[in-house]
Amino acid sequence: MERMELRRRLDSCEKVLIGLGEEWKLQAGQEDGRREQVRKAYEVLYQMIKDKDYFIITMATDAVIYDTSLGSRKEQVSSAGRKEQEISLCNGVKEEMLARMERVFPKRETPRDSRWERIVAPCGNETWRQCSKGCTKDIWEPGEISDDRCPHCGAPLTRNTIDAQIYIEEGYLPQWERYTRWLAGTLNCDTLILELGAGFKNPGVIRFPFERTAYFNKKAFLCRIHKRFPQVTEELKERGGSILGDSVAAILEGF
Numbered sequence: 552m553e554r555m556e557l558r559r560r561l562d563s564c565e566k567v568l569i570g571l572g573e574e575w576k577l578q579a580g581q582e583d584g585r586r587e588q589v590r591k592a593y594e595v596l597y598q599m600i601k602d603k604d605y606f607i608i609t610m611a612t613d614a615v616i617y618d619t620s621l622g623s624r625k626e627q628v629s630s631a632g633r634k635e636q637e638i639s640l641c642n643g644v645k646e647e648m649l650a651r652m653e654r655v656f657p658k659r660e661t662p663r664d665s666r667w668e669r670i671v672a673p674c675g676n677e678t679w680r681q682c683s684k685g686c687t688k689d690i691w692e693p694g695e696i697s698d699d700r701c702p703h704c705g706a707p708l709t710r711n712t713i714d715a716q717i718y719i720e721e722g723y724l725p726q727w728e729r730y731t732r733w734l735a736g737t738l739n740c741d742t743l744i745l746e747l748g749a750g751f752k753n754p755g756v757i758r759f760p761f762e763r764t765a766y767f768n769k770k771a772f773l774c775r776i777h778k779r780f781p782q783v784t785e786e787l788k789e790r791g792g793s794i795l796g797d798s799v800a801a802i803l804e805g806f
């Protein structure tokens with residue numbers, strides 16, 4: 552698809568779902584150049600989506616995103632301040648459908664999210680610590696446990712990511728719940744699904760679920776950017792587009 556078309560879709564859509572795949576993951580020992588490039592790309596992405604109602608799911612575990620404007624704990628997502636009714640009632644959602652959705656996903660008291668709350672990292676956060684033996688669901692901030700040993704069983708602490716022998720998923724689950732509630736609210740809304748650099752290494756995190764989301768929401772459009780596998784499935788031919796190339800570079804170029 553043309554980059555201009557993607558720009559136009561981003562401007563006009565009501566909601567934006569963003570998936571950051573392996574291309575955004577900084578590897579140990581990777582040169583500083585890439586880290587700087589990714590950091591800048593987060594800032595460009597922030598400028599692109601800051602006024603939209605969006606959610607980001609990322610496979611990166613390096614937590615760099617939280618040091619950028621996208622991860623701000625103070626600034627709120629601008630559309631979250633709108634009246635709840637306006638958020639829920641996108642064109643054509645029937646009242647009874649809405650009532651049913653609300654039974655499954657109860658309304659929150661306050662629909663105001665900080666930017667930090669619009670990111671979920673299901674593969675974990677390597678700056679957080681957990682018990683390497685998985686004896687407790689406790690998770691600690693860096694430096695919180697001075698000897699870096701589990702206060703419950705004495706085992707060494709390890710990074711709270713899927714690479715831990717026993718991954719303590721409690722680190723991301725509250726955000727995951729927020730994500731699924733937000734996703735339910737995109738039903739029948741004009742939603743741009745922007746999949747950036749998610750390949751086939753762990754397709755169950757972003758790639759396959761995004762295809763399903765795009766398939767079921769007939770007003771959604773999936774744009775897939777990947778340096779090797781940008782193709783969309785046959786079912787999404789009419790409501791999908793591909794851009795071949797490194798997704799980090801594509802964002803830095805403003806698509």
Ligand SMILES: [Zn+2]
Pocket residue numbers: 682683684685686687701702703704705706
């Ligand atoms: Zn322990």
